[in-house]
Each structure stands twice: as C-alpha cells, then as structure tokens.
Amino acid sequence: MGQRAPRRRGARRAALLAATMTASLAVGCTAHHGRPADDGRGESHSPTQSPSSGGTITAAGPVLAVKIDNVPEARPQTGLDAADIVYAEQVxxxxxxxxxxxxxxxxKSVGPVRSARVSDLELLRQFDEPTLAFSGAQHKLLPLIAKAPLRSASPEQVSGAYYRxxxxxxxxxxxxxxxxxxxxxxxxxxxxTGFRYGAAPxxxxxxxxRTVRYPAARFTFSWSGDKHRWLVTEDGTPTVTTAGKRLAPATVVVQYVRIxxxxxHDVLGNNTPETVTVGSGKADVLRDGRTYSVDxxxxxxxxxxxxxxxxxxxVNFAKGQVWVVFAKA
Structure with a gap:
C-alpha cells in the first residue's frame, strides 16, 4: 500500500460532508450533544489493499466505528463478526x-453500544471523516468529540438509529x-489503517x-488449524456472538503502547487511561499459527x-478480520 497521498480537502471533503448531512437529517440527527446515555464508566487517501482479496481498490466513503461494551454482562455481543477490525483498549x-x-x-445490528473515550479520537484520525457511534461520553470530553474530524452519532443525535x-x-x-x-x-x-495483506513473512x-492481560480483563487467542483462525476467549469464556458464532480473527496484533x-475520570472517581497510538514501539503479529515480533x-x-x-x-496480515489489542509497553 505504501505511503498515503496528501489530503485534498476541497471537493472530496465537501462531498463527504454533504452526504453525511443528508444521511443525518434523514434519521433525525441534530447538532446537539445532549446528556450522555451512558455514565462514562466505563480528506482523500491513496488507494489501499482489500483485506479480503489483497487487491488494490479506489477510496470510497467513511468507515463506521462503533464503541462496544465488553464487560461480562454485555456478552454475547451482536455484529462483531462482521467487523473488519476490532480494537481492544483498557478503560x-x-x-x-x-x-x-x-x-x-x-x-443488521451492532452492540451493546457504550461510551467513547479520549483515546478514540487519536485512533480515529487515521480515517477520513469516520462515523463514530457511541452512547455518550464524560461531559468534559464531549466538546472534543464535537470538534474532531468525524461524524458524531450518539443516541441524542440520531435517536432513530438505536434501540433497546x-x-x-x-x-x-x-x-x-x-x-x-x-x-x-x-x-x-x-x-x-496502513495494514498490508498478503503472504506471511x-x-x-x-x-x-496467546493471552493478553489487563488488570481486570484478559484476552486469549487460540490457533485453530481447522478453521485457520484464532479463536477468541475473554475472561476464560469462549467469545461468541448472539447468533452463537465463535469470534475468530485471521490476524491478531498485540501492540505495545503507552497507557x-x-x-x-468516571463517576466513581476512577481515572480514565489514555492509550497513545501515535509514535513507535514493538508488537507481536499472530497469523497462520505463528507469532512474528515486529516494530x-x-x-x-x-x-x-x-x-x-x-x-x-x-509485514503482511492474513486476509480477514484483524484484532488489535493495545497492551502496556
């Protein structure tokens, strides 16, 4: 994929903004960032490679990013198996x-949807005007979300897009x-994202x-030769969707970052960790039943x-879904 082309903020941005506004009005979107539904606890680009085919294709519209609840009470989740990328962060x-x-x-459906975090804003800058679906945020963070180069789509803004x-x-x-x-x-x-897809190194x-541990959570990825995928287990329980489908990405990245x-802070006074995804460091790429130590x-x-x-x-990733788990360096 190589280097991304310089951003052209003229006609392309105007077209995307117009499309976004039209879609927003169609479902009752307003410019108001109301009170969070959740307590908070919780430009153009160069052509890229397809994660499914590995071929080169032309840039299209913006991605949809959805904040997903991941405590045990929220599982099993809905729609995660359709995601191209799943990012896991500590909160x-x-x-x-x-x-x-x-x-x-x-x-058709994704969830449960929960609140946004400050780390999301830096992570989402890699995309061109992404739509961020989330259930609210800490009040001090809402003005930053409003100023960020993304389409904010909370239940207060687009009520018709959500249901209980x-x-x-x-x-x-x-x-x-x-x-x-x-x-x-x-x-x-x-x-x-900068990800490349193709033959293994x-x-x-x-x-x-492989297991990645947070202070109060853990992810385990087990290689299945039959499925040629990494089977996901969280907190000791196999991770499945509401339809009973086991989550099984083709590539898992354990990326060591500053946290x-x-x-x-949340309503209980707990500090919100900030995951820093700009910079450099070490990572482990898991694909095809092997681990590659990379930069x-x-x-x-x-x-x-x-x-x-x-x-x-x-380093190429395997074709298919990618999980990126941010771990403390």
Missing amino acids: EGGLSRLMAVFATKLP GVKKSAPHNLYLRPDKLLSAAPGPAALT AGGKPTAS RKSRY WKRQKATDGTEFTTSDGTP
Missing part, C-alpha cells in the same frame, strides 16, 4: 472496551442499526495460544500504522 478499573470498525459489510434490547438490562442493552447511519458499506478502501514462532493517565510506527495521527520486521520489511 477504568482495568476493564476492557472494544471499538469495531466496519467497511466491507454492515450487519430485551435480553439484557441497562446499560448493556443499547443496540445500533448501521443502515440508519450509512446507506451502504463504504468498501475496503476506507480502511486507511519468513520465520515466526509456532504459537498455539497513561488522562484528565478524565510499529505511526508518525502522526492522520497516518496509518506501519508494521515492519527489524530490517524494515513490511
């Missing part, structure tokens, strides 16, 4: 929260209908299972993340 109390990114297809499920109790029962926000999936070119260490205290680099927020071997050779 208050050492728990985890997910951000699912959709580009190649849109499920009946099988879980609040706040773990808020779901999104993606087709109320996007008329169609934007396509793989919207995934301006040389070397690697045979790996049957620092932010100026935000990562993201020079500025509008860049994707490059993963390379020690000699600077780009």
Whole structure:
C-alpha cells in the first residue's frame, strides 16, 4: 500500500460532508450533544489493499466505528463478526472496551453500544471523516468529540438509529442499526489503517495460544488449524456472538503502547487511561499459527500504522478480520 497521498480537502471533503448531512437529517440527527446515555464508566487517501482479496481498490466513503461494551454482562455481543477490525483498549478499573470498525459489510445490528473515550479520537484520525457511534461520553470530553474530524452519532443525535434490547438490562442493552447511519458499506478502501495483506513473512514462532492481560480483563487467542483462525476467549469464556458464532480473527496484533493517565475520570472517581497510538514501539503479529515480533510506527495521527520486521520489511496480515489489542509497553 505504501505511503498515503496528501489530503485534498476541497471537493472530496465537501462531498463527504454533504452526504453525511443528508444521511443525518434523514434519521433525525441534530447538532446537539445532549446528556450522555451512558455514565462514562466505563480528506482523500491513496488507494489501499482489500483485506479480503489483497487487491488494490479506489477510496470510497467513511468507515463506521462503533464503541462496544465488553464487560461480562454485555456478552454475547451482536455484529462483531462482521467487523473488519476490532480494537481492544483498557478503560477504568482495568476493564476492557472494544471499538469495531466496519467497511466491507454492515450487519443488521451492532452492540451493546457504550461510551467513547479520549483515546478514540487519536485512533480515529487515521480515517477520513469516520462515523463514530457511541452512547455518550464524560461531559468534559464531549466538546472534543464535537470538534474532531468525524461524524458524531450518539443516541441524542440520531435517536432513530438505536434501540433497546430485551435480553439484557441497562446499560448493556443499547443496540445500533448501521443502515440508519450509512446507506451502504463504504468498501475496503476506507480502511486507511496502513495494514498490508498478503503472504506471511519468513520465520515466526509456532504459537498455539496467546493471552493478553489487563488488570481486570484478559484476552486469549487460540490457533485453530481447522478453521485457520484464532479463536477468541475473554475472561476464560469462549467469545461468541448472539447468533452463537465463535469470534475468530485471521490476524491478531498485540501492540505495545503507552497507557497513561488522562484528565478524565468516571463517576466513581476512577481515572480514565489514555492509550497513545501515535509514535513507535514493538508488537507481536499472530497469523497462520505463528507469532512474528515486529516494530510499529505511526508518525502522526492522520497516518496509518506501519508494521515492519527489524530490517524494515513490511509485514503482511492474513486476509480477514484483524484484532488489535493495545497492551502496556
């Protein structure tokens, strides 16, 4: 995929903004960031590669990013198997929260949806005017979300896109209908992440299972030769969707980053960790039953993340869903 082309903020941005406004008005979107439904606890790009085919395609519309509740009470979740990328970050109390990114297809429903975090704003800068679906945020963070180069789509702004499920109790029962926000999936070119897809690099260490621990959560990825995928287990329980489908990404990235205290706190006074995704560091890429120790680099927020071997050779991911778990360096 190589370097991304300079941003052209003229006609392209105007067209995207017009499309966004039209879609927003169609479902009752307003410019008001009302009170959070959740207590908070919790430009053009160069062509890119398709995660499904590996081919080069032309840039399309914006991705849909959805904040997903990931405490045990929220599971099983809905729609995660349709995501192109699932990011896992640490939040208050050492728990985890997910951000699912959709580009190649849109499920009928996604959720449970929960609140945004300050780390999301930096992470989402790599995309061109993404739509962020979330259930609210800490009050001091809402003005930053309003100023960010994204389309904010909370229940207060787009009420017709959300509904409450009946099988879980609040706040773990808020779901999104993606087709109320996007008329169609934007396509793989919207995934301006810097990820490359193709043949595996040389070397690697045979790996049957890998566990990543947060203070109050853990992820385990077990290789299945039959499925040729990594089976996801969270907090000791196999991770499935509400339809009973086991979550099984083709590639897992354990990315070691700075996790620092932010100026935000939840209603109980717990500090909100801030995950820093601009910079450089080490990562482990899991694919095809092997682990590759690599370097990562993201020079500025509008860049994707490059993963390379020690000699600077780009590292390809396997075709299919990618999980990125941010771990403390």
